[in-house]
Amino acid sequence: MLSIREIGKSFGGLTALRAVSLDVKQGDIKALIGPNGAGKTTLLNIVSGIHKPDNGEVFFMGEKIVHLTPSKIARKGISRTFQHVELFGNMTVLENIMVGRYAKTKAGFFSSGFKFPSIMKEEEKIQRKSGEILEYINLGNRKDELASNLPIGEQRVLEIGRALATEPHLILLDEPAAGLNIKETRDLGEIIRKIREELKITIVLVEHDMELVMRISDSITVLNFGEVIADGAPLEIQKNPEVIIAYLGEEEEIQKGYNAHP
Amino acid sequence: MRKGDLSAFLLLIFLIAVLPIFSGSPYTLTVGIFSGINAIVAIGLCILMGFAGQVSLGQAGFYGIGAYVSSVLSVHAGFPIVVSMIFAMVVAAFAAAILAVPALRLKGHYLAVATLGFGEIIYVILNEWGPGGPSGFGDIPHFNLFGYTIDSTKGHFYLVWGLVAVVMFFSINLIHSRTGRALRAVHDSEIACNAMGLDVAALKIKVFILSAVYAALAGSLYAHYVTFISPSSFSLFYSILVLMMVIVGGITNVWGAIIGAVVITVLPELLRRFEELDVLVYGLILTLSLIFFRKGLVPILIERIKKLRGFAVVKH
Numbered sequence: 001m002l003s004i005r006e007i008g009k010s011f012g013g014l015t016a017l018r019a020v021s022l023d024v025k026q027g028d029i030k031a032l033i034g035p036n037g038a039g040k041t042t043l044l045n046i047v048s049g050i051h052k053p054d055n056g057e058v059f060f061m062g063e064k065i066v067h068l069t070p071s072k073i074a075r076k077g078i079s080r081t082f083q084h085v086e087l088f089g090n091m092t093v094l095e096n097i098m099v100g101r102y103a104k105t106k107a108g109f110f111s112s113g114f115k116f117p118s119i120m121k122e123e124e125k126i127q128r129k130s131g132e133i134l135e136y137i138n139l140g141n142r143k144d145e146l147a148s149n150l151p152i153g154e155q156r157v158l159e160i161g162r163a164l165a166t167e168p169h170l171i172l173l174d175e176p177a178a179g180l181n182i183k184e185t186r187d188l189g190e191i192i193r194k195i196r197e198e199l200k201i202t203i204v205l206v207e208h209d210m211e212l213v214m215r216i217s218d219s220i221t222v223l224n225f226g227e228v229i230a231d232g233a234p235l236e237i238q239k240n241p242e243v244i245i246a247y248l249g250e251e252e253e254i255q256k257g258y259n260a261h262p
Numbered sequence: 263m264r265k266g267d268l269s270a271f272l273l274l275i276f277l278i279a280v281l282p283i284f285s286g287s288p289y290t291l292t293v294g295i296f297s298g299i300n301a302i303v304a305i306g307l308c309i310l311m312g313f314a315g316q317v318s319l320g321q322a323g324f325y326g327i328g329a330y331v332s333s334v335l336s337v338h339a340g341f342p343i344v345v346s347m348i349f350a351m352v353v354a355a356f357a358a359a360i361l362a363v364p365a366l367r368l369k370g371h372y373l374a375v376a377t378l379g380f381g382e383i384i385y386v387i388l389n390e391w392g393p394g395g396p397s398g399f400g401d402i403p404h405f406n407l408f409g410y411t412i413d414s415t416k417g418h419f420y421l422v423w424g425l426v427a428v429v430m431f432f433s434i435n436l437i438h439s440r441t442g443r444a445l446r447a448v449h450d451s452e453i454a455c456n457a458m459g460l461d462v463a464a465l466k467i468k469v470f471i472l473s474a475v476y477a478a479l480a481g482s483l484y485a486h487y488v489t490f491i492s493p494s495s496f497s498l499f500y501s502i503l504v505l506m507m508v509i510v511g512g513i514t515n516v517w518g519a520i521i522g523a524v525v526i527t528v529l530p531e532l533l534r535r536f537e538e539l540d541v542l543v544y545g546l547i548l549t550l551s552l553i554f555f556r557k558g559l560v561p562i563l564i565e566r567i568k569k570l571r572g573f574a575v576v577k578h
Contacts, residue, residue: 048457049456050456070457071455071456071458071459071461071462074459079457079458082453082454086451086457087450087451087454088450089450090446090449090450091443095443098440098443099443099444099447099455099460100458101440102444102458102460103459105440107439107441109436109441109468109472112435112439112440112441112442113431113433113436113439114432114435123439123440126440162454162458163457165458166458
């Protein structure tokens with residue numbers, strides 16, 4: 001459903017991505033892994049339209065989307081979460097989800113201000129649907145709290161809930177387990193799985209927590225220095241010598257640096 | 263409407279109906295009328311700044327457009343006043359849409375300076391090309407509708423505050439709607455808004471237009487009440503004054519805009535007794551209120567009430 005073709009992107013003199021191609025199958029959980037600076041987040045930002053690539057194409061359900069604005073891409077059915085949580089911190093947990101319903105509803109300035117009857121019905125539906133989503137991600141009891149007051153684990157889950165509210169076909173998760181403890185990470189894995197199994201939503205996730213990645217993903221793509229070095233099922237990736245070098249190589253570098261400055 | 267808003271709104275209606283009966287002196291009513299006119303501008307700025315997070319130091323420009331367009335059309339073109347007022351709001355809406363284009367690329371201090379520049383441009387235009395130039399012009403007709411003219415102070419009080427109530431009704435509904443939530447979301451994280459499929463640019467343009475239409479409505483009410491206008495009423499000082507109202511009242515609450523407008527309008531009148539020291543005392547009170555009620559009068563009041571209720575619950 002998502003097909004990334006020969007994407008290249010550089011920031012000034014730094015090449016972030018070099019001819020990256022990969023495919024995501026409908027209904028899969030696809031993990032993007034690789035050492036820091038490999039270009040994983042840049043790739044997510046290109047798919048969601050925040051960055052424009054220097055060359056290459058992104059096809060989503062057969063349609064070219066690279067030239068679209070982030071908000072248009074979102075309305076095509078790609079939603080996302082962020083590495084640094086981007087919740088609406090001054091709004092309640094429920095309101096955050098309700099904003100997610102925006103693109104699926106219609107009320108304008110005038111009809112909202114004068115409270116046309118059609119708007120009242122729509123508003124009730126937004127409330128009900130958002131409440132259901134909160135129950136689904138187990139945050140029902142938090143609905144009236146300010147989003148910024150939640151612990152980080154719940155903030156990350158709320159971000160996923162808000163993405164769900166847009167009724168996406170594809171969700172991009174950028175390091176959803178960053179800063180979470182073991183239990184929170186396990187719960188998060190359950191929610192991601194549940195979303196894929198029950199709602200049939202395809203998921204692409206960038207993640208450093210290898211235990212989580214190996215447990216939930218159907219296929220893994222490994223990036224290193226802006227290039228795809230491996231692509232396959234979790235077990236294949238674990239045994240792939242190039243991947244092992246990419247990760248161990250990084251450690252060797254660290255070791256060298258350490259020895260040079262005792 | 264939510265419970266708190268509804269009771270506050272009913273109280274507002276009650277006060278509007280009753281106040282002129284108990285304090286019938288034209289002087290008090292006049293101060294009340296100016297408070298109401300300022301409140302309409304302040305409510306618009308409050309939604310723009312407190313909710314959508316866009317700064318404006320150019321509201322006097324829209325206020326001036328409202329006053330001049332409505333006056334010129336009714337005096338020189340002989341338009342019915344209601345039509346002139348609606349035209350004034352439409353012209354202000356177009357001006358806001360034009361201002362919003364550069365505003366979309368700017369944030370914070372830069373946006374403040376750009377809107378300040380806009381206000382000054384309008385001020386200069388009114389001075390150079392406005393009828394009567396810097397000395398302004400008069401003989402502007404009072405508000406009338408279907409042949410009935412409002413010429414009493416009491417009538418103007420009801421007209422102005424009736425419109426404050428309408429503006430308030432519209433604003434409260436808007437804030438608690440899909441659009442209002444989207445505006446607050448734009449304030450918190452534009453990047454997340456994009457990921458939710460919100461059209462951030464369109465929302466910003468619309469909220470600028472809303473605040474401009476409110477200001478133009480107030481400007482036209484001002485012109486048809488005072489019957490004489492000159493550019494000096496629409497200078498940067500007025501923009502700052504409205505900003506002060508919004509901040510003193512509490513920028514995160516639209517009721518704050520009304521309270522702020524009343525306080526800032528009434529305070530100088532109460533301070534007359536200090537004679538030449540009045541400006542000094544005025545400045546002192548404002549500074550102290552900002553130091554001790556930093557969040558604004560209304561949000562602090564709500565906090566206090568909640569605390570009192572909390573204690574009551576604990577006691578039981």
